[in-house]
Amino acid sequence: MIKSKDRKLVVDKYLGGKVEPITSKLGIETNLRFHTLALICEGHAKDFYELESFFKETFFYKHTKMSLRFELARVVNNLMEWGMVKEDSGLIFPTTLGSMVSGLYIDPLTGYLFYAELRKHMSDIGLLHLICRTPDMERLYIRSGDDWVEEEAFKLRNELSYYPSTFSVEYDIFLAEIKTALCLLDWINEVDENTICKRYSIAPGDLRRILETAEWLAHALSRISEYRGLGRLENLASRIRYGVRDELLPLVKLRGVGRVRARKLFNSGFRNPKDILAKRNLAERILGPKIVENLMDQLDKIR
The missing domain is CATH 1.10.3380.30 (Sec63 N-terminal domain-like fold)
Structure with missing residues (x-):
């Protein structure tokens, strides 16, 4: 809500003020790698011409008028060297590794x-x-x-x-x-x-x-x-x-049992949720009756 005394200030600044410049991050190589592999894996670009044509329609190209041809060629060559795409008769195909990496939403590098x-x-x-x-x-x-x-x-x-x-x-x-x-x-x-x-x-x-x-x-x-x-x-x-060692994983997966409580339980002989059921009285002395009571709905499901 805008107070009446601030109305003119808000209108002048946010509606009538100077528009901030918008820039594209597509020219950064990590972003270009990511989107190039995604286009190939999704079938939106089957050769270099289609890749270049797609990027010519982006805000980056419209704003800068800079061709990405050299950078695209280098990215595609890297993807081929890394075993993520392959080329046959001018067509570019994703490999199993390339499709997996694209699906994981990580940088191909x-x-x-x-x-x-x-x-x-x-x-x-x-x-x-x-x-x-x-x-x-x-x-x-x-x-x-x-x-x-x-x-x-x-x-x-x-x-x-x-x-x-x-x-x-x-x-x-x-x-x-x-x-x-x-x-x-x-x-x-x-x-x-x-x-x-x-x-x-x-x-x-x-x-x-x-x-x-x-x-x-x-x-x-x-x-x-x-x-x-x-x-x-x-x-x-x-x-x-x-934030735990391997041995605490069965315990911290219980809602309400963090790394500190799990370590207290483990040091007292508890190794998994079933131990809490078997030794409820001891668990209550360690964590408190209310906390253990709150755990019982989860523990009942693993009886």
Whole structure:
């Protein structure tokens, strides 16, 4: 609601004011890769001419009059090199991998990194660092007091998918990847949220945003792992969601049981929801009668 005294100000500013410029993000390579693969997978573009014709009708082209021909050619070549599309007699077709990556709504480069770098029996930090290498993942900044990140990276170098030279141009980016991966590792190892925020100089909202992105990418990583015949990474996404070690997953999936309550139950001998039913009195002493009572509707379904 607009107060009468503010009416003229609002009308002048929002109706009669100068229109803010609108720009397109399509010229950014990550966006161009994503939409190019989607067009091919959905059958909207079957050759390079149809791709170029489609993008000529976009706001980006109408606004800038810039041809995307060179960038499109490079993107299509990358997609072919990554095994996501193939060309035959001038026609472009998606591969099974390309269709999967498009359906996962991830950058094709993310899909390629997952497919090319994933190995059997990778450690938690190895998997988390692989997620943090992708263009879809937000990375934490390296600050002046973050020398410890470099030390941790050196200790963990044999568990990582790559470890660049300290003199390379990508080394600073690598350290940001490692810092973000270590933040995620602390979270899934049940480090207190306040401790994490202090250690990594982030706000709780920043942590939540990073966790949501990492969980989404962990799901995609699991799908690609299964496609490669390495099996699904069943627990990684759930561990990122709940912030727990593997052994607490059966307990935290109960509504009302978070990471702290689940750890209390586990340390008292509870391993799964059925244990709460079997040892209700003990559970009430740990969590309180009201909380356990609220859990009973869920627990009754698994009797």
